[in-house]
Amino acid sequence: MTKPVAIVLGGTVPHKFLIENLKKRGYKTILIDYYENPPAASIADVHIKESALDACIVEKIAQKNDAALVICAALDQPLPVSITVSEKLNLPIPFNSEVAYNLTNKSAMKRVMKKTGIPTPEWHCVETMEDAYAHSIPLPFIVKPEDGTGSKGITIVENEQNFEEALQLAFNASMNGKIIIEEFFNGLELSVDCVVKEGVSKVILFRERHKCDKNGSAKGTQCVATISPANIPESTKKSITKIMSLIANAFNVKNGVLLAQLIIKSNQQVTILEIAGRVSGGPGGFVAVKKKTGIDMLDIFLRAYLGEEINITINDDSRHYITGSLYCSEGILGSFINFEELIKAKIVDGLFLYKNRGEEVSHEFSTKSRVAGFSISADSRNELKEKINTMYNQCDILDKTGKSIFLRQVGVHKCL
Numbered sequence: 001m002t003k004p005v006a007i008v009l010g011g012t013v014p015h016k017f018l019i020e021n022l023k024k025r026g027y028k029t030i031l032i033d034y035y036e037n038p039p040a041a042s043i044a045d046v047h048i049k050e051s052a053l054d055a056c057i058v059e060k061i062a063q064k065n066d067a068a069l070v071i072c073a074a075l076d077q078p079l080p081v082s083i084t085v086s087e088k089l090n091l092p093i094p095f096n097s098e099v100a101y102n103l104t105n106k107s108a109m110k111r112v113m114k115k116t117g118i119p120t121p122e123w124h125c126v127e128t129m130e131d132a133y134a135h136s137i138p139l140p141f142i143v144k145p146e147d148g149t150g151s152k153g154i155t156i157v158e159n160e161q162n163f164e165e166a167l168q169l170a171f172n173a174s175m176n177g178k179i180i181i182e183e184f185f186n187g188l189e190l191s192v193d194c195v196v197k198e199g200v201s202k203v204i205l206f207r208e209r210h211k212c213d214k215n216g217s218a219k220g221t222q223c224v225a226t227i228s229p230a231n232i233p234e235s236t237k238k239s240i241t242k243i244m245s246l247i248a249n250a251f252n253v254k255n256g257v258l259l260a261q262l263i264i265k266s267n268q269q270v271t272i273l274e275i276a277g278r279v280s281g282g283p284g285g286f287v288a289v290k291k292k293t294g295i296d297m298l299d300i301f302l303r304a305y306l307g308e309e310i311n312i313t314i315n316d317d318s319r320h321y322i323t324g325s326l327y328c329s330e331g332i333l334g335s336f337i338n339f340e341e342l343i344k345a346k347i348v349d350g351l352f353l354y355k356n357r358g359e360e361v362s363h364e365f366s367t368k369s370r371v372a373g374f375s376i377s378a379d380s381r382n383e384l385k386e387k388i389n390t391m392y393n394q395c396d397i398l399d400k401t402g403k404s405i406f407l408r409q410v411g412v413h414k415c416l
Helices: 013-024 055-064 078-088 097-104 106-115 129-133 160-173 234-250 285-293 297-306 339-344 381-394
Strands: 005-009 028-032 046-048 069-071 123-126 141-145 155-157 179-183 188-197 200-212 222-228 256-264 270-276 320-327 331-337 350-353 370-378 396-399
Touching (some): 005 055, 013 297, 028 055, 055 078, 097 270, 106 179, 106 234, 106 270, 123 129, 155 160, 188 234, 188 285, 188 297, 200 234, 222 285, 234 270, 256 297, 285 297, 285 320, 339 350, 339 381, 370 381
Parallel strands (some): 005 028, 005 069, 028 046
Antiparallel strands (some): 188 256, 200 222, 222 320, 256 270, 320 370, 331 396
């Protein structure tokens, strides 16, 4: 009997687990990713080195292989491609292309939130340097690509001196030539993972997001780790839960998952920064949710795609979890030192590779310089801090010549 074909867009670590799920369901899996050896390629039945962002190419591959499913579960940019192609080929989808666009284009997302009364920072979308200089957002503010992902091209502008450089970075990272200038707020930033069933949103986990820059300063824009459960009062949890219900309704998500990035200001007011209709792609968010609650967000997303029943039973434990990423400076990735010993000693629960040995690590501080993810659990926050400090003190990452390229100063141990 011929197996049904599932096409997966993007070879990220979460999609490795998605492919495992699909294969257990009896699918032949085809991964589309233009990288030579992305993490999910090792488990896919076929890896086609093409862009997952090219809808025409994806459609041709789907038609040629008589695909039963075209899916993207943990990436923003390929998500609308998967929905558009699926609509054309009359394949299963969790929501239509308009919903997908609103959940992935930052300007469209902001317009929906403003229209429906969901709290979000003020912003301007601009296409030229001249328009950018005419904006009215007060300092400090964020400059970022309208269609960006992975914190690439994002800058916190605190004075006019670094505004031009921030604009250039954002424009260079934007595929559609548009950038966002947005209010910046200080406060505790969270990721909120939700499941939507029949239009009703249920919060599964509140996770603290910890960021830093290449020098280890907490003022950076790159999320290096999330910690759960988030240390926030019950009243704030209730406010966020109410807002997430509004979001599900505003964006017309009936079944599936929602991921929100938000900030809790000093007055405890909640402001939504961004929303996604997908599973958290990093650092290790899907791992944290499953470990802490027993909920497999990738399976929920797949069930929504296929129109299957969604069951939500949270088995919350009392432990504390951290999932984070490890960054390196420019070079050719060589070896990971002492991680096996740390896992055996139960300091680290697991390590999952974003890059393979022999692959190039970018000079820019972004997801392109992220080489691996880790997960750690503990019975208390203090024990969690001890374990994370032990890991950073005892591990190392070397290039192919044996030189350390590990950005040890970049990590959640600098933020706690």
